[in-house]
Amino acid sequence: DGGITQSPKYLFRKEGQNVTLSCEQNLNHDAMYWYRQDPGQGLRLIYYSQIVNDFQKGDIAEGYSVSREKKESFPLTVTSAQKNPTAFYLCASSPPSGRRYEQFFGPGTRLTVL
Amino acid sequence: AQSVTQLGSHVSVSEGALVLLRCNYSSSVPPYLFWYVQYPNQGLQLLLKYTSAATLVKGINGFEAEFKKSETSFHLTKPSAHMSDAAEYFCAVSDDSSWGKLQFGAGTQVVVTP
Numbered sequence: 001d002g003g004i005t006q007s008p009k010y011l012f013r014k015e016g017q018n019v020t021l022s023c024e025q026n027l028n029h030d031a032m033y034w035y036r037q038d039p040g041q042g043l044r045l046i047y048y049s050q051i052v053n054d055f056q057k058g059d060i061a062e063g064y065s066v067s068r069e070k071k072e073s074f075p076l077t078v079t080s081a082q083k084n085p086t087a088f089y090l091c092a093s094s095p096p097s098g099r100r101y102e103q104f105f106g107p108g109t110r111l112t113v114l
Numbered sequence: 115a116q117s118v119t120q121l122g123s124h125v126s127v128s129e130g131a132l133v134l135l136r137c138n139y140s141s142s143v144p145p146y147l148f149w150y151v152q153y154p155n156q157g158l159q160l161l162l163k164y165t166s167a168a169t170l171v172k173g174i175n176g177f178e179a180e181f182k183k184s185e186t187s188f189h190l191t192k193p194s195a196h197m198s199d200a201a202e203y204f205c206a207v208s209d210d211s212s213w214g215k216l217q218f219g220a221g222t223q224v225v226v227t228p
Contacts, residue, residue: 004157031214040123042204042218043158050213058215090157094214101146101208103216105157 002027004106006091011111013078013085021076021109023091030096032074033103036060037088046089049074078111086113116141116207120219128227133177133192135222137205140186147188148206148216149179158204164188175199200226 004025013019025032031050035043045058049068063082068074074093078085088110092103121136139145146165150158162173169181175198179190188205202223206216 006157033215040220042220043216044218045215048215088155092158101212101214101216102148102160102163103214105150105159107157108155110155 004091004093004104006089006106006109009107009109011109013111013113015113016080018077018079019111021078021089021091021111023074023076023106024072025074025091025093025104025106026072027093027095027104028071029093029104030071031094032068033092033094034058034064034066034074034076035090035092037090037108043090046076085111087111116145116209116212116217118205118207118217118219120203120205120222122222123220124223124225126225126227127195129197130194133190133195133199133224135190135203135205135224137179137188137190137219138186139188139205139207141207141209143209143211146208147179147181148208149173149177149188149190150204150206151175152202152204152221154201161190161203195224195226197226197228200224 007022033048034046047066049055065077090108091106094103117140119138148163149161162171164181172178205219
């Protein structure tokens with residue numbers, strides 16, 4: 001079955017450590033996105049990539065970094081510069097614009113900083 | 115710039131009663147509108163979308179929404195609530211100027227009482 005996988009589902013990190021969240025899709029989608037979800041705030045865009053080897057900052061990119069070396073993969077690194085990293089992180093992808101920007105979501109990773 | 119306002123962060127409905135979730139958007143160009151549902155600790159699932167075809171859109175699980183340009187609204191309804199409808203619901207907007215990015219509302223938590 002095609003879909004988006006995120007790993008791990010739960011992640012614990014000590015303050016001052018960098019951590020990388022995995023996102024893989026086998027839908028052959030060009031565009032991929034990373035969102036952060038906090039209670040009562042909806043989803044906020046961290047980074048997005050429309051094509052391999054290219055990505056752009058979203059609304060809250062500070063303290064995060066990404067790479068897009070393969071079409072299937074879009075890992076997110078939460079760096080020690082991110083002041084409040086505890087949150088639920090969602091990865092998404094979307095097909096070419098003929099689908100009018102519908103996004104497909106992975107199951108999410110819950111990151112807790114101890 | 116796009117924006118989405120969801121009226122009511124929490125809605126409580128009785129089983130069998132009408133579900134009505136309100137969404138108003140702001141967009142300077144014709145919008146594409148989406149409703150997503152999220153169950154606890156899971157990713158988002160698309161309920162329905164408006165992409166400039168019929169203004170009354172039917173989705174999964176008995177939900178539907180009506181696009182009203184004059185009111186800049188895209189309210190979500192279901193005639194009869196089931197216990198399984200308890201979840202968080204997000205309205206989102208995109209358009210041809212946003213490069214596929216979605217702008218999400220803050221979400222509405224639905225509680226269904228017996």
